[in-house]
Each structure stands twice: as structure tokens, then as C-alpha cells.
Amino acid sequence: MICTVTLNPAFDYVVFADKFLLGEINRSYREELHAGGKGINVSAVLKGLGVETCASGFVGGCTGEMFCKVLTETGIGHDFIQVQGMTRINVKVRSDQETDLNGTGIMPTLADLSKLAHKLRGLPQNSWVVMAGSVPRSLPADAYALLISQTGRDDLCYIADTSGEPLRAVLKEKPWLVKPNREELSDLYGIRIFDKVEAYRYAERLLEDGAQNAVVSLGGEGAVFVSASGQKLSVPAFSGKVVDTVGAGDALLAAFLAAKSEGKSDSDALKFGVAAGCATAFCTGLASKEEICALLSR
Numbered sequence: 001m002i003c004t005v006t007l008n009p010a011f012d013y014v015v016f017a018d019k020f021l022l023g024e025i026n027r028s029y030r031e032e033l034h035a036g037g038k039g040i041n042v043s044a045v046l047k048g049l050g051v052e053t054c055a056s057g058f059v060g061g062c063t064g065e066m067f068c069k070v071l072t073e074t075g076i077g078h079d080f081i082q083v084q085g086m087t088r089i090n091v092k093v094r095s096d097q098e099t100d101l102n103g104t105g106i107m108p109t110l111a112d113l114s115k116l117a118h119k120l121r122g123l124p125q126n127s128w129v130v131m132a133g134s135v136p137r138s139l140p141a142d143a144y145a146l147l148i149s150q151t152g153r154d155d156l157c158y159i160a161d162t163s164g165e166p167l168r169a170v171l172k173e174k175p176w177l178v179k180p181n182r183e184e185l186s187d188l189y190g191i192r193i194f195d196k197v198e199a200y201r202y203a204e205r206l207l208e209d210g211a212q213n214a215v216v217s218l219g220g221e222g223a224v225f226v227s228a229s230g231q232k233l234s235v236p237a238f239s240g241k242v243v244d245t246v247g248a249g250d251a252l253l254a255a256f257l258a259a260k261s262e263g264k265s266d267s268d269a270l271k272f273g274v275a276a277g278c279a280t281a282f283c284t285g286l287a288s289k290e291e292i293c294a295l296l297s298r
């Protein structure tokens, strides 16, 4: 079982309009509603790959109830905690220009975080827990680290895809895997990563600072992997026409974990992950299993 944790998920309400004028009544010709958030994306790709997954975290209010309903309809298993406030709806206007208005959303408390830890304590033996995305302002920056220590189960395998202080803090809890992208790794160490050599160097720094393994995604240049045993791997990106890179990193992580959970080698898992990231960048939304496999077999 791969459980994902999203602390402040969101609906993305995408409205398409011929024109969009500020201060006017505008009309859309099409609307879409997507249940979003980094952990949700990971669960969605895992589900597409046929891996058992459960999305967890916090939701609030009637939008939170609707959020869970949408996940049910999509076939994604979920077990969220209801907290004060309302799950946010991010409005994305698609017209001649792109305008986004992202909400603040729920404000989970430390007591809510303890409830989440309690829930994780009930996971089946040897489950994996993916903590993805930023930490809401209402929680301390080390919320993911706290979640691991409060859960207090050594058999669980923790994976963190976050940045800044939440990433720095979670390293102390020795997560099995971290997956920063180039910018997130650069920001963490106050440097600039230009090439693969630098990516390896700072991925190793992540290991010195506590991570057991690290994947660093490099956008159009693929990804590198370093492990505690000193193994270093890199996979270049597949060629194709980029349509939309949103969620590419989440797809990479999901596919890497799907492969590892099936006992594949690090090298095969990294290749599968990069294929999933690329397939996602080459389509709208998240890539399906068919799209990923088509790219791999090319």
C-alpha cells in the first residue's frame, strides 16, 4: 500500500472564455473541475499503474466533502481528516491570457497533525508514505518531520517531495527517499545546479544530511538517482513535444515508486519514472499507463 499525504489539497476550477475582462461580467464556454494537490497527483498516477494507493491529509467544509466525493468517483481510495475551514478552490481562467487565483484553504492545527499521525499508525505493515507538497502556514515548517516522529513506526517507508524548510527538517528523520527538482535542491543549499555532476554532488549532500536515497529531477534533462550504497544513476529525458509540464515531477515519483514496489531495480525504476514524467509533459493532465509504456517501448 502506498499512502499519500496532502496537507492542503485544492480543487482546480478551470474556466475557458473567449475573452476575460477585469471588472466586467465574463462568460465561459467550458468548465472543468479537478481534484488537485501533489499527493493526489501521485495517487492518481499510481492508480493508473494499478498500484494500491490511498490519498490522505486534510480537507474542510462542504468543498472538502465534495473533494472526497470526486476522488471516489475517480476511483482513488482516500481517507482524509476533516478540519476547520474550507478546502480551497483555485480558479484558473483560460482565455487569450492565463489568469490564476489560488486560495489559502484550510488551516490545520498541531492537534490535526496528531490525528493524521494516529491514522498512519494504523497502516498495514511495511506501507509507504509519500508526503508531497508545501506545508500550510498554520503548521510549523517541520510538520512532515513531526508527522514521521509522531507516527513512530519504523517499518513504514517515508518519501518526501517538498522544498525549503520542510525538506531541510524532514531529512533529520532519515526518509527513505527525497525527490527535489533542480530549483528545490539549488535553493536548499544556496547554490546553482547547472549540470549532472553538480546534481550528483548535491544529491549526495542530501544523503549526508539524512536521506537514504535521492532522486533529483532535472526537467528536460531527465533525472539522477543516488543511493546510500553509493550507486549513481542518470536517465536522460525522452524526446517529444512538450504540451504541459504540470505534475511531471509527481508522475516521475509515482512511477519510480510503482516500479520499486514491484521489486524492480533502481535503474529500471528511474527509467520508468523519467518516462512517466516525460509522458506527462507531452500530454495534458497526468499520463496514463498506456502513454508511459508507449514512450518506454520507443
Ligand SMILES: Nc1ncnc2c1ncn2[C@@H]1O[C@H](COP(=O)(O)OP(=O)(O)OP(=O)(O)O)[C@@H](O)[C@H]1O
Residues within 6 Å of the ligand: 180, 181, 182, 217, 218, 219, 220, 221, 222, 223, 237, 238, 242, 245, 246, 247, 248, 249, 250, 251, 252, 273, 274, 275, 276, 277, 278, 281
Ligand atoms: N521540458 C521537458 N521535456 C521533457 N521531459 C520533461 C520536461 N519537463 C519535465 N520532464 C520530465 O518530467 C520529470 C520531472 O520534471 P521536473 O524536474 O520539472 O519536476 P518537478 O519540477 O518536480 O515537477 P512538478 O510540477 O510535478 O512539481 C523530468 O525528470 C522529465 O522526465
Ligand SMILES: [Mg+2]
Residues within 6 Å of the ligand: 161, 181, 249, 250
Ligand atoms: Mg515537484
